[in-house]
Amino acid sequence: MIEINDLTKYYGKAESRFKALDGVSVRINDGEFIVILGASGSGKSTFLNVISGLETPDGGCVAYDSQELGNMSEKDLTKFRRENTAYIFQQYYLLPHLNVEKNVRMGADLDNNKDYLKYIEAVGLSDKRRKFPSELSGGEQQRVAIARALAKNPKVLFLDEPTGALDEETGRQVLDYIIRLHEEQGFTMIMVTHNGNIAETADRIIKMNSGKIVSVTENTDKKTA
Amino acid sequence: MIVSIKDSVKLFGISIMTCCAVTVCNMFLNYYLDLTAIAGLIDNPYAQMFYDAQIMTSKVVCAVSGGCLAITTVVMLFFYIKHYIDSHSKEIGILKALGYSNFKIAKGFSVFGLSVFLGCFVGYLLSFALMPQFYELQNKDGYLPELSIGFHWILFFLLVIAPTLVFALIAVCNSLLKLRQPCVNLLKGIVKIKGKTKNTKDKKTFVAEMRSSVLRSRKTLVFFIAFSSFCFSAMIQMSASMKDLSSEMMGLMMLIIGVVLAFTTLYIAVTTVIRSNQKNIAMMRVFGYDSADCKRSVLDGYRPAAYIGFIIGSVYQYALLRIMVDIVFSGVEGIPEYAFDFLMFFITLAVFIVVYEGVMFAYGQSMKKYR
Ligand SMILES: Nc1ncnc2c1ncn2[C@@H]1O[C@H](COP(=O)(O)OP(=O)(O)OP(=O)(O)O)[C@@H](O)[C@H]1O
Ligand SMILES: [Mg+2]
Numbered sequence: 003m004i005e006i007n008d009l010t011k012y013y014g015k016a017e018s019r020f021k022a023l024d025g026v027s028v029r030i031n032d033g034e035f036i037v038i039l040g041a042s043g044s045g046k047s048t049f050l051n052v053i054s055g056l057e058t059p060d061g062g063c064v065a066y067d068s069q070e071l072g073n074m075s076e077k078d079l080t081k082f083r084r085e086n087t088a089y090i091f092q093q094y095y096l097l098p099h100l101n102v103e104k105n106v107r108m109g110a111d112l113d114n115n116k117d118y119l120k121y122i123e124a125v126g127l128s129d130k131r132r133k134f135p136s137e138l139s140g141g142e143q144q145r146v147a148i149a150r151a152l153a154k155n156p157k158v159l160f161l162d163e164p165t166g167a168l169d170e171e172t173g174r175q176v177l178d179y180i181i182r183l184h185e186e187q188g189f190t191m192i193m194v195t196h197n198g199n200i201a202e203t204a205d206r207i208i209k210m211n212s213g214k215i216v217s218v219t220e221n222t223d224k225k226t227a
Numbered sequence: 228m229i230v231s232i233k234d235s236v237k238l239f240g241i242s243i244m245t246c247c248a249v250t251v252c253n254m255f256l257n258y259y260l261d262l263t264a265i266a267g268l269i270d271n272p273y274a275q276m277f278y279d280a281q282i283m284t285s286k287v288v289c290a291v292s293g294g295c296l297a298i299t300t301v302v303m304l305f306f307y308i309k310h311y312i313d314s315h316s317k318e319i320g321i322l323k324a325l326g327y328s329n330f331k332i333a334k335g336f337s338v339f340g341l342s343v344f345l346g347c348f349v350g351y352l353l354s355f356a357l358m359p360q361f362y363e364l365q366n367k368d369g370y371l372p373e374l375s376i377g378f379h380w381i382l383f384f385l386l387v388i389a390p391t392l393v394f395a396l397i398a399v400c401n402s403l404l405k406l407r408q409p410c411v412n413l414l415k416g417i418v419k420i421k422g423k424t425k426n427t428k429d430k431k432t433f434v435a436e437m438r439s440s441v442l443r444s445r446k447t448l449v450f451f452i453a454f455s456s457f458c459f460s461a462m463i464q465m466s467a468s469m470k471d472l473s474s475e476m477m478g479l480m481m482l483i484i485g486v487v488l489a490f491t492t493l494y495i496a497v498t499t500v501i502r503s504n505q506k507n508i509a510m511m512r513v514f515g516y517d518s519a520d521c522k523r524s525v526l527d528g529y530r531p532a533a534y535i536g537f538i539i540g541s542v543y544q545y546a547l548l549r550i551m552v553d554i555v556f557s558g559v560e561g562i563p564e565y566a567f568d569f570l571m572f573f574i575t576l577a578v579f580i581v582v583y584e585g586v587m588f589a590y591g592q593s594m595k596k597y598r
Contacts, residue, residue, distance in 0.1 A: 056513060077517070084515030095510050097437070099444035104436045111433040112515055154514065 004030040004053065004158070004190070009062035011048055011213075022048040023059070024213035033188040035181070037201045040210035046194040047092060047162055049210065053192070054087055054160045055079060066158075084112050088156035090164045092194075094147040096135040102146050103131040109154035121149040124179050126172070140167040148176060152183060159184075161193040165200075173197075232338060240495040241303055241339075242346035247484045248296035249350030249386045252289050254361055256386075257354070259285040261362075261377045268372045277370040287551065292481070299458055299492065300343070301397065306451050308336060308398055310499060312405045319406065320413030333402040340395025347387040434516075437524040441504065448500055452529045453536030455496035459489040459579055460540030461547075467571045468548055490582070497586045500529055522591040537579055541572055 011023035022045045030036055038046050051057040053064050055071045064071045066086070074082060088109060096105050102122065110118035122131050125145035135143055144167045151159060164180070165173035181203060184191050193200070201207050205224065209217045262281060269275050312319060322332055358376050366374060406413075431439075442449055466485030504525045511521050545567050552565040 080512070080515055080517045082515075083513070084517075087515070089513055095506075097507055097510060099440045100436065104433060104440070107433040107436070108511070108514060 003032055003067055005063075005065045005068075006030070006053055007063050007065075009049075009052055009059045009064070011045075011052055011057065012060050022213050023052065026062070026213070026215050028208065028215060028218065030190060030192065032190055035184060035191045035203070035205045036193065036208060037204035037206070038192065038194045038208045038210060039196070039198070039201060044210045045213040046210055048213075050160050050162055050192065050194055054089060054158075055083065056089070086157045088151035088154045088159050090144075090147050090151045090159070090161045092162040092166065094135075094143045096143055096146055096150075098135050101132050101134050102127055102138070105135070105146055106131075106149045106153050109150040109152070113153070113155045115153055115155060118149075118153040121153045122146075124152075125149045125176055141169070141172060144168060145172075145176060148180065152180070155187070156189055158190040158192070161191065161195075163194055163196065165195070165197070177203075232341065238304075238307060238339060238342040240491045241300055241307070242342045242349070243491050244296055244300045244303065244488060245343050245346030245390060246350035246353065247488055248293055248300070249347045249390075250354045250357070251296075251480075251484065252293040253351055253354035253382055253386050254358060255285040255289050256382055257358065257376070257379060258362065258365065258374075259289075260379050260382070261374055262371075264377065265372055265374065274370045281365065281371075291547070291551070292484075295462075296488070299488070300394075302451075302454060303492070303495065304339065304343075304394060304397060305401055306447060306499075308339070308401050309405060309447055310503060311336075312402060314503060316413045320410055323406070323410040323413060329403055329406040333399045333406060336398040336402040337395040339398040340391045343394040344387065344391040347390050351383065351387050434520055434524040437507070437511075438528040441507065441525055442528045445503065448503060449529060449532045452496050452500060453532040453539075455492035456533045456536030456579065456583070457540035457543070458492045459582075460537040460575060461544040462486075462489045462540075463575045463578070464541060464568065464571050465544040465548065467575075468544070468565070468568060493579075493582060494586070497583070497590075500526065501590050518591055522587070526587055526590070533583055537576065541575075 006026060006028050009023050009026040010021065013020045013022050024045075026049060038049065040046050048057070052059045055064070055074075058072065066082070069082075071079070071082075097108065100108070103119075106118050106122055110116075110121075119128075119131075122128055125148055127142060127145055127149070130138065130142065135146070138146065144164065148164055151161075159180075161180075165177055168176060177200060180191075183189075193204070195201065202221070203224065204221055207217075207219045207221060208215055209219075259282065262278065262285070266278070269278055319332060323329070355376075362374055362376060462485040463482075466481035469481045508521045508525055511524070512518075516524075548565055
């Protein structure tokens with residue numbers, strides 16, 4: 003379970019100080035699929051960064067099974083990340099001088115996962131696994147980032163608009179795959195998206211605006227993949 | 228514009244280097260010129276011999292230290308520009324896409340001439356501050372007639388104005404060359420990938436592959452690390468040997484300059500390696516690789532290059548001094564026997580290990596702050 007309590011996050015200093023998160027509290031159960039909706043600039047990415055421990059909040063706390071992130075030493079935090087989380091970034095962040103396969107191994111090696119080729123196949127890049135990121139289209143890069151994160155077998159998966167660069171059809175396929183894995187393996191999934199259709203498959207939908215959570219909706223008639 | 232004055236301040240290493248070069252060169256050249264001015268006043272053969280030796284020393288010191296330093300500075304500048312363009316390729320690509328011409332972008336790089344000017348100018352002033360003592364020491368036995376310090380415009384031009392212009396020009400030309408690639412490549416930040424991964428390498432783990440690919444993709448950085456260890460090794464050992472080969476004060480000066488330069492190059496090289504790998508490291512940290520993994524995959528690959536550079540530097544400085552002693556000074560009396568100084572070699576090696584490994588270790592520690 004992830005307990006998020008009264009998070010605040012500021013950017014900038016003095017007059018230009020900007021409140022990107024403003025007293026956000028929510029509780030996320032294990033194996034839940036959460037979708038975060040909100041206008042551009044509403045603080046979704048910031049929220050994701052803070053709860054995944056990539057950024058430290060200026061106030062409030064995040065705890066995983068009553069283990070608080072803020073109290074962890076650098077070593078604990080690394081171990082925590084290694085064993086628990088994976089991240090799919092809005093900007094992909096692939097390693098430019100490694101080919102697709104090696105980029106995916108970046109995730110797979112951490113879990114001693116020898117079976118990483120299946121993830122490359124699942125995102126439809128088997129024939130491009132020797133290509134380098136600069137030789138791929140934006141959507142293809144995004145799919146590599148997805149395979150890389152999944153290959154790590156995370157307990158919690160953070161996704162920041164994971165299908166933003168994909169066409170409707172491919173996006174749907176990739177997402178269905180992620181959701182199927184989520185159902186099989188039962189990892190927690192926290193996804194930022196602009197796509198209302200995706201939201202229908204989630205357990206809960208969190209709406210954000212100007213750094214605040216404006217509503218949390220239970221999705222009663224959840225569609226399955 | 229894309230290159231700001233602040234960027235040229237970051238080139239303080241180049242400033243330090245040119246400063247040292249100009250200090251040494253100007254002192255000896257000024258002395259040389261003042262000396263030739265009194266050539267007519269020398270009346271006995273003994274003074275003549277002394278005079279010849281002094282002229283010879285001035286020339287050799289200028290050629291060796293000036294030459295070495297100039298080469299080092301040029302390499303550093305080339306390297307820095309390449310690194311700058313590589314790491315700013317996106318911004319440059321955007322400018323090109325917007326319609327800025329290559330020349331317009333490259334022009335901005337002339338700012339780097341400023342750091343050369345700064346170094347040269349300070350070095351020039353410094354040399355004048357040291358000169359009274361230097362003149363006195365050179366003629367402490369009074370073989371030569373009284374020498375007064377002259378001011379030579381030609382030296383100011385040659386050692387301050389000319390280097391500034393030349394280096395600004397080099398910077399612009401070098402960046403023009405680098406900018407001659409398709410705009411899209413710059414925008415995408417395409418790294419040239421040579422020798423694509425073969426099937427046989429597929430067994431490699433991520434960390435191992437990362438290490439070799441980091442090296443492959445940044446060959447110049449490997450060269451740069453080797454070069455700076457080369458400088459470190461050569462400069463310290465050479466300046467230590469020079470101490471025996473020439474006067475006490477000059478030896479000490481050479482040693483100080485050698486040490487300052489050696490540390491500057493090494494520092495710049497190591498921090499550049501680190502800086503240019505920062506993104507990779509940050510990404511690995513996000514995935515949960517610990518700082519030891521990052522260090523192993525990103526930084527440790529440079530170690531062989533560093534030590535090879537060090538060894539070559541030792542051999543090189545020995546060969547250079549050997550040649551100098553055997554050929555240049557062959558007729559001059561009072562030059563002591565020259566042999567490879569093993570003690571100095573081991574001291575330098577020890578210092579090198581401490582500095583290189585120390586900086587790398589310190590950085591390994593500081594990687595922990597990428598939480
Ligand atoms: N490093 C930063 N420094 C200053 N301000 C920042 C920084 N990062 C984000 N912000 C600001 O914080 C606010 C929230 O940013 P965030 O990236 O979380 O938005 P978002 O909801 O993810 O938007 P989008 O849907 O466009 O990705 C924005 O107004 C942004 O300008
Ligand atoms: Mg965002």
